[in-house]
Amino acid sequence: MYQDGDFRVSRRQPHGERWVLVTAPLTTHLIHPADSADAAWWRHAVIYQIYPRSWSDASGDGIGDLPGITARLQHLKDLGVDAVWFSPFYTSPQADAGYDVADYRDIDHLFGSLADADAMVAKIHELGLKVIVDLVPNHTSDEHAWFKAALAAGPGSPERDRYMFRDGKGADGSEPPNDWNSVFGGPGWTRVTEADGSLGQWYLHLFDTKQPDLNWDNEEVRAEFEAILRFWLDRGIDGFRVDVAHGLVKEPGLPDYDAELHILDGEIKDGSPRPPMWDQDGVHEVYRAWRKVLDSYGQPDRILCAEAWVRPQERAVRYVRPDEMHQAFNFDFLQTQWRAADLREVIQSSLEAADSVGAPSTWVLSNHDVVRHASRLGLPVGERRPNGIGPDDPQPDRELGLRRARAATTLMLSLPGGAYLYQGEELGLPDSTDMPAKYRQDPTFIRTKGKEIGRDGCRVPIPWEKDAPSFGFGPGAETWLPQPEVYGEYAVDQQVGVEGSTLELYRTVLRLRHERQLGTGGLQEFEGLGDDVVALVNTGQGEDTLVVANLGAEPVALPEGAEVLVASGELTDDGQVPTDTTVWARLA
Template sequence: MSQITSDSALATRSREFDDDSAPDQAWWRDAVIYQIYPRSFADANGDGMGDLAGVTSRLDYLQQLGVDAIWLSPFYRSPQADAGYDVADYRDVDPLFGNLADFDEMLAAAHARGLRVIVDLVPNHTSDEHEWFVEALAAPEGSAARERYIFRDGKGEHGELPPNNWQSIFGGDAWTRLTRPDGTAGQWYLHLFDSKQPDLNWENPEVHAEMEAVLRFWLDRGVDGFRVDVAHGLVKAEGLPDWSGAAAMVEGQTEGGEKAIAPFFDQEGVHEIYRAWNKVLKEYDGDRMLVAEAWVEPIERIVRYIRADEMQQAFNFEFLLAGWDAERVSSAIRNSLAAVEAVGAPSTWVLSNHDTVRHTTRFGLSDPTGFPKGISAEEEQPDEALGLARASALIKMALPGSSYIYQGDELGLPEHTTLPAEVRQDPAFARTAGKETGRDGCRVPLPWSSQGAALGFIGSSAAPAQPWLPQPESFARYAADLQDGTPGSTLELYRRMLALRSAEKLGAGTLVWNGLHQPTDGVLSFDNGPVTVVANFGSAAVELPAGKTVLLRSSDDASRTLAPNDAVWLR
């Protein structure tokens, strides 16, 4: 990381919470938010599973990285059929991760360091082991207990066919038939995901009241916001009509080769739910926030979730799906900024999360705009050096709005692309009989040190268990201890980048296309305040503009030309 200006103002960044009294000062409008996948972040007790105490033990690292907030994927009590996205008790911590006291300690420690805490909320479905569903199974057909979920009689002479033709996002039918106590076949229940994740019935006022009570439970404990899982899926079209299209995680829905709205996604009724939740959050001080996971296109439909009386943020999947291509990235940025301006909300920028092949691997494939659903040893292996994708980070972090980092991005961590089938745990892998490789490769435990048990993921000195997913040997060279303090490392690049982003107020800035280069020529160029960003997606080097000083560069190159797959911040 060469040719970086020295600026003492960047050495230490205040971690005190800002005054959030005015809407345009709300912390979430320009926050850098770090996603923690708890089971793979840090294991404090040596059982091979990451835990809340492990999160607490690494908060200093996150403070030094320079993020503003952390988002924790589910840690609630769960049978873990879908890595905790099958919640059995929304008000308790699963023993795998600790207990409520551990959560409270982690929350207090994060707040003491000026870090906000966002937790995952899963309102579309529960676990089949949730007390409501257990009660529903024991209750007669047509009972109040069953009205909390979506139970239906089947079609056919004896109800032997599913109520409609909907397919699970994880593969196979979205309906499972029950057997009555007398052994006869009974009703079917809907599960848009795994059969152990029955969908809630959001036509039932009891469901609304319960989920608002869950919000208050965590808000009372002091959380700063919620990431809402499958935020577009809660309400289903009246009559549950058949649908000939297909739906996929992140990529959205298509019908006849065109983008479409599925009858189980993005229905108008979801907005009433979030307007009610908005009122719940306003009962609390500190600008609490909601961020929607909504696989909805076009982006004009996504921003309806972040109108002034609904949520505060929505994930920008158009930007994530653009890949490494100047014209696609430029289009995604233009579309995003125009759409959010219409509703007065900030955009979000994200390249990877727990449901995607890591961008550091996607960008190393022969088609860097592709979106594979996992990568196995039998499929194309990425060019690891090409995919390192430091240039993409410089683009993302220079954009106005809020930016998300998936754990390990700051290390340049790639996907584990050679996991053997016998260790895979993603239900999509099982439900598709391996046709969909699944998401395990991006969920492998982090390497904190180049030596020791599980590369430092396991912090206990007791005889450790094996990590819940095995790490590849290659992870050792990405270990945080090797990168810490090492000039030119990806970790130090991220630290410098986040400090500069804060000092130059890029998150609160305004993007201007400066005309120095054109996306059609394979080069992206824009200004944000005093900072000029140039990123070279092409195959030939380009000259840097004269009269500008290099603030930050994604490579070690000290010349006045920008090589392919390199990016730079200039002043």
């Protein structure tokens, strides 16, 4: 392991009116101890997210499907990931692209059948990968059999108690039960028409009107979801990503909450009360029960990963205590500005928080809910992350965004713990930012009348072959969301085997991450390369790996004797690390 004073660096610095060459020793401090070399698979796995609508279409209807996915799984094996996470493919009216589930035990006809799912899972396991599926427990579709039964049964019935039905305020019940709004815009309550034709109760939907919230104080709801877990575990599923994991339990009495709050930006500040719809302590009882179900299946571990937009980190890591979930997405890292100080702080605080409960940290830069980081990082530093980018918005710098995205990913994959990749990021795909309004389908765009652009731009079908119809996505030319013409440049067949391509960078970095066992390594911060540099040493399980990410304006020299293993971009002629570039090096 590297010891203080073992290495020195030479760099130019101003001295009066001239520059001089200064040689200085480098020092480190430990920010994360190494995990055991035989740590459980999920503590260091790289997991690749497939958005089924947009990965590969075998049927030719312009929508991705399970047979299409199965036919292209070798891509993931060649890429070097460890597991695949699927966004929902359950039976659904698709009001929110499958996050409105009508039947948790069947496959939507858009994607195929249960037999197709079984064949896909078998193929994934044959390739030596694991399978994670989405679970949506905060709400169902309004076309779920339970909700239909609730409408038919009427107020006070056991069927209605499965959901969050309440009487309205006012003498005639014409006002919503409280002032909560939907994450997608507009009110969070909808009034129903009772069987006799009269206006009746209201039901809560923190998302779309077609996504009624379940009542997690109801024992039947809890028992049903434990049975759903077993249904998929019995079919060989290796784990679950839990949607809106922080939202299941609401504060008793459903009090008003007049502070502004968004699911993606919900930090509690200045002594404000905890939002009554998010991160209630009761959710942890649910996940302890689920953990017992998964543990009953023995080895290798079946896992739970929380989509929990929770701050501060001390509350977020409560979801990954030893008897609860295995992982939680690190959204603080995703939202960090492209500044060295910010990145150093979030890496250290994330690891410290996870270490405090004995859990691995996870790292993620893109997913199906945010602007792709190849576009996001092409926007001015310091601005708030946009919820989608439209043709009338300031456009990202595509070249700058990709350069920074490659550097950010190379930094991310050097970090110990788990990591998540979103389909197409290995190609360097930008968001579709010029999509006409008529094609947009995100309920956020619809419910806010276009004020919020929403997530369609990151969900466009990915390109496989530059000169094929729909860039090889399927046999037809049409896709459910239109592909930008520029996507042809990013197609898989334009990058395979091409030195310097983003795809080959990902393959190289993932191979080295596994070979050097960085996922279970310890981490030291390397000091002495400048304030605009993130410099780390990952101890792996043997040879140390130096990681240098330069976010400054001037090139940075590597320590004397450092041997470059991989770089996110070209180095200078004299071997220095230019701006917006990350290097891994062997410390000789």
